[in-house]
Amino acid sequence: MLDIGLLPLSIRRYAEGNDVSALKLKRRCSVYRITSSDSTYCLKIAHARERLQREARMLQFLAGDGLAPQPICFEPDGEREYLLMEIVPGHDAADNRYMADPAKLCDTYAESLTLLHSLKTKDCPMQNRLEDMVQRAEENFRNGHCDRSLLRYLDCADPVAAFDELTAIFRYVGWDREVVIHGDYCLPNVMFHHWRLSGIIDVGYGGVGDPHYDLFWGMWSLQFNLGDVRWMHRFLDVYGRHLIDPDKLRLCGLISAFNGFRGQDYYTAE
Template identity: 45%
Template sequence: MNITPINSVEYETFPTEIRRYLIDAGVTIIKNNSRSSVYHIKGPVHDYFLKVTSKDQMNCEAIMTNFLYNFGICPKVVHYVSNDTNDFFVTERLTGSDAASDEYLEQPGHLSEVFAESLLSLHRVQPVNCPITNGLEEMVIRAERKYREGGVEKGLLRYLGYSNIKVAYEDMISLFKNSTEDRVVIHGDYCLPNLILQDFKMTGYIDVGYGGIGDRHYDIFWGLWSLQFNLRSDDYSKQFVKAYGKHLIDQDRLRLCGLLSAFNGFRGQDYYEK
């Protein structure tokens, strides 16, 4: 465990209102890469997570986390602030550990069912007053622009069975023209690390910044992708589909959401395999 001293030079650049949460606290670096850093801040009277990104990256995450907190399925928002270069987002820690932890990966069959049931539970949240829309039309507009700019995530295209980018794009447009959206509240980044479990029971979701009102198949696609990525096997997709409800899943719309993801980069981020 990497416990970083409180007098770290890095923390001196944090806004004053964020640094006050670090006083007398143990700080564990959970993640630190070019897109974001995550810290666990355990103080005498608080247990928080701090996420730091480039400026203007987490406004939607703060909004959706707060919205879903009202349903008891996201952590409480403690503080959200920006300075000239960064966003800082503090939330309470949910009880449990993420679904990609070894204790859950060791029981992949059970995990795939809980993973699906937890997604279905989210999709049953009433979308009334949901403050953000992240639907198929919005995704297609972005995907068309990214295609013209030459953006495509080749790993996702291979996962979908495509070798020709132009054919994949044409299929995406055709599928969209013939689709009807099944609008629910989506997570937007539904993968095992973003589901928190305790003894295989869902305690909540994190990283909901790409969520909002959208098509359920977007989350289903990423859920299936996460299972094969984290478990290194496609053997559990049928259990996931059965637990979620096979009758709720349209294969054409599932493929559409996969293609949208490929052209939009991972979860709508400008990240593409070179």
């Protein structure tokens, strides 16, 4: 149960006297819907340093192009961070109404990513480049961290061999295309309204980066949710095979295995 009296004053005035319901209750981050007589909002509450300020800045940037909800207020209190934003209409792409038509879902999902990757990078306030990702991956590898479920997905059982492959690919791949990336491009983070993109959410890992990172997670999410590799291949076809470097795609998968599940810094110990 959310104690409204503990919210920062700038957030509290939106919640007091209105209906507040939980959408997600997790250890790291909780999400609530606030419904008043004339408006609906989304409130995220996370432990300090959980990237909500970064997310607020990315939302502001993306909202300018109509691709994300407008942030209303960001407040830290030392222990927690609070991000209040507009609600996104519709349902996420993992909803059964969209999963029931996987071909159309793949097409719309790929077209939405193309739209995101077509934005100009000049004014994007954040960065999440491969060089920084590789540096984090190396630190995590040295500390013995990896997501073994992702290694299995990549058909690579040995973390040492996986990291050696990562560094080998990183030495020779080119850096000819950077775009605005989501950083966790999975079906639950893409919102559709009557099959049209209504917004992307959870953009705390977004910024200027390599498009293959989003492509890897888009592929993974389709296979995970639909359970069939053919939809993953359709997704790549619609996005454009001529834009895809298989080595970079592999590199982004290996990076993800060391940097944590869907870009988050926690790991399975299997």
